[in-house]
Amino acid sequence: MKKFEIFVDSTSDMFTDLRKKYDVEYVSMNIVVEGEEKKASLDWDIYTPQEFYDWMRKGMKITTTLVPLEEFINKWTKVLDAGLDVLYISCSGALSGSVNVGRNAREMLLEKYPDRKIVIVDPLASCKGQAMIAIRASELREEGKSIDEVAEIIEKEKLFYNQFCTVATLDYLKRAGRIKAGKAFFGNLFGVKPIIISDAKGNNYAWKKSKGRRQSLLDLVEYTKENIVDSENATVYVVHADCFEDAEFLKEHIVSEINPKEVIIDYLGPIIGSTTGPGTVATFFYGKEVTIVGEE
Numbered sequence: 001m002k003k004f005e006i007f008v009d010s011t012s013d014m015f016t017d018l019r020k021k022y023d024v025e026y027v028s029m030n031i032v033v034e035g036e037e038k039k040a041s042l043d044w045d046i047y048t049p050q051e052f053y054d055w056m057r058k059g060m061k062i063t064t065t066l067v068p069l070e071e072f073i074n075k076w077t078k079v080l081d082a083g084l085d086v087l088y089i090s091c092s093g094a095l096s097g098s099v100n101v102g103r104n105a106r107e108m109l110l111e112k113y114p115d116r117k118i119v120i121v122d123p124l125a126s127c128k129g130q131a132m133i134a135i136r137a138s139e140l141r142e143e144g145k146s147i148d149e150v151a152e153i154i155e156k157e158k159l160f161y162n163q164f165c166t167v168a169t170l171d172y173l174k175r176a177g178r179i180k181a182g183k184a185f186f187g188n189l190f191g192v193k194p195i196i197i198s199d200a201k202g203n204n205y206a207w208k209k210s211k212g213r214r215q216s217l218l219d220l221v222e223y224t225k226e227n228i229v230d231s232e233n234a235t236v237y238v239v240h241a242d243c244f245e246d247a248e249f250l251k252e253h254i255v256s257e258i259n260p261k262e263v264i265i266d267y268l269g270p271i272i273g274s275t276t277g278p279g280t281v282a283t284f285f286y287g288k289e290v291t292i293v294g295e296e
Helices: 016-022 049-057 069-081 098-112 127-142 147-160 171-175 181-189 213-227 244-257 270-276
Strands: 004-009 024-027 030-033 036-039 062-064 085-089 118-121 161-166 192-198 204-211 235-240 262-267 281-286
Touching (some): 004 069, 016 024, 030 270, 069 098, 085 127, 085 147, 118 147, 127 147, 127 235, 127 281, 192 213, 204 213, 213 244, 235 244, 244 262, 244 281
Parallel strands (some): 004 085, 085 118, 235 262
Antiparallel strands (some): 030 036, 030 062, 161 192, 161 281, 192 204, 235 281
16 A cells, blocks of 8 residues: 655646556646636646647736645645655746745644655656656655655656757747847747756756757757667657647657657646747656756
């Protein structure tokens, strides 16, 4: 019998089938669409990916919230009442304050449940990087590892989960305040596409630049090839923001040039997607240790 429950949050993009397969729960953030708050559901049961990205294409204003304190309290209380402990693998603390809300919830709940454990790991990752770390935690739990053993192992391994991402346009990063308007204008004018990594501090950092959409996709393949380890046994996630044909192009080249054990195409969820916008594509995989620290 399992002794602890694993939680992620909405940034993990750990959708229904993946959570069921690995027995992982989640706490939800929210999105705010033109002033109307909606759950950032990982089941796509409130809106479809196509509807979500069409809202962005129409210019609708979308912002996001942290995981509310009551969401942590309500979901974790049920687990603690059942006699289980909690392992929360959060969104990178460099990207979201949800990990701190979780820490506040832990302090409150442990006063009521002093004999239980709530362990929080900041994975310095989001999206499928965060999900892959949760999958690793689930596999270790299945092996019979304790909650403390699992936390210790994923803490040691977390910087080996790589992300390489690019966007179709800089407009959405500009709207989200991630880049200045002038950079977005001239970047779009000259067809510049940033290659965004998750750095050693958990920040999303524009590490390189590509010229043109096709080249940016080919560069994702090349950087994946350079950084993946044990490719014959590796799983590569190709994530896309409603641009399936580009994801298929990426998968075909990854299979041809790297030939990993498995390449899985999936959607980019509403939290990260609200910042990067339609046309975003990314690869996630276990690889060389991430040592790059982005410039301030």
